[in-house]
Amino acid sequence: MNISSIRYLIREGFRSIWQNALMAAASIGVLMSCLFVTGGAYLIGANISQAFDWVYEQNVMAVYAEDCRTNELLDLQLELEALENVKDVELVTKEEMLEQHAGDLPPELYESYKGENNPMPDTFLVTFSDLTDYDRSAAHILTLKHVEDVDYNGDLANTLTELRSTLLSVGGWVIVLLLLVALFIITNTIKLTVYNRRLEVRIMKSVGATNAFIRIPFVVEGMVLGLLSGALAFGILYYVYGRLADMFTFGMMGEPVTFGDHAVVLIIGFAVIGVLVGALGSAISVSRYLKEEVVHNE
Numbered sequence: 001m002n003i004s005s006i007r008y009l010i011r012e013g014f015r016s017i018w019q020n021a022l023m024a025a026a027s028i029g030v031l032m033s034c035l036f037v038t039g040g041a042y043l044i045g046a047n048i049s050q051a052f053d054w055v056y057e058q059n060v061m062a063v064y065a066e067d068c069r070t071n072e073l074l075d076l077q078l079e080l081e082a083l084e085n086v087k088d089v090e091l092v093t094k095e096e097m098l099e100q101h102a103g104d105l106p107p108e109l110y111e112s113y114k115g116e117n118n119p120m121p122d123t124f125l126v127t128f129s130d131l132t133d134y135d136r137s138a139a140h141i142l143t144l145k146h147v148e149d150v151d152y153n154g155d156l157a158n159t160l161t162e163l164r165s166t167l168l169s170v171g172g173w174v175i176v177l178l179l180l181v182a183l184f185i186i187t188n189t190i191k192l193t194v195y196n197r198r199l200e201v202r203i204m205k206s207v208g209a210t211n212a213f214i215r216i217p218f219v220v221e222g223m224v225l226g227l228l229s230g231a232l233a234f235g236i237l238y239y240v241y242g243r244l245a246d247m248f249t250f251g252m253m254g255e256p257v258t259f260g261d262h263a264v265v266l267i268i269g270f271a272v273i274g275v276l277v278g279a280l281g282s283a284i285s286v287s288r289y290l291k292e293e294v295v296h297n298e
Helices: 003-019 021-058 070-082 094-100 107-113 131-142 154-196 198-206 211-247 259-297
Strands: 061-065 086-092 123-128 147-151
Touching: 021 154, 021 211, 021 259, 061 070, 061 131, 070 086, 070 123, 086 094, 123 131, 131 147, 154 259, 198 211, 211 259
Parallel strands: none
Antiparallel strands: 061 123, 061 147, 086 123
16 A cells, blocks of 8 residues: 555545534544543542542551660661661650640649650651551561560551552443443444445445455544544543632642643543544444445345
8 A cells, every 4th residue: 555545545534524524523522521531530540549648648657665775766767767668757755755745644743754754655656658568567567676566557557458449440440431432432423424425435345445445544534533532531621620629628638639740641541542442443333334245245
């Protein structure tokens, strides 16, 4: 196939969109809606992930140190910071612990605890990178020298991990389902286009055109429809998410994720998905029609 043939087939694909503007608009509307909902689901997932990251940081393990010298405390802090799953370590000395609990103690008892009689332990507040290793990390910390005990909520960590995994899994299946719906509708829409041009297809077949030569303009048409759908979905999602993000905050968890941080992923995702769904839907439709024509002619 030479360059002029390729140009002709691409031009035919664009001409088909113009001549079948109503069906093309319907295809774009359906695929755009599916991509918009898919992008919205992705952004919701990004916000859920950010919220869980914040919750994870609040689920801190308290590591109580034995009564030891300052240099031994610093050595223990370095050991904790060197652990693979540890994200942050904060030392709260026994004096600071006593100050934090001053309001919970009778004044005379608080005064008696100052100095060498302080019963509070030196405490390390440990934040982990991955809560799936929470129990294993806690068991490891207990084996370290100068560690007396740890205080953590393992059940909460496990519950949060399972909940996050479930939500992301459900979101993934919703996206897959939406894309299958879009593929189904694009396939049937292009099939109607092919049917409306059946006379043209028969003429092309009668003069010796191959199936590939007939199929390419429709595939080009599907790819263009997919790109247009992706561009429109991106623009609408940008506007809608921007308005919604200005209306909502997550309190202590901060602001929603910014659209700009995920714009590149969305642009590439919409373009790739739009082109693939459009091209695949067109290829399936034309292939089915050509097979039906063969059976009919026989």
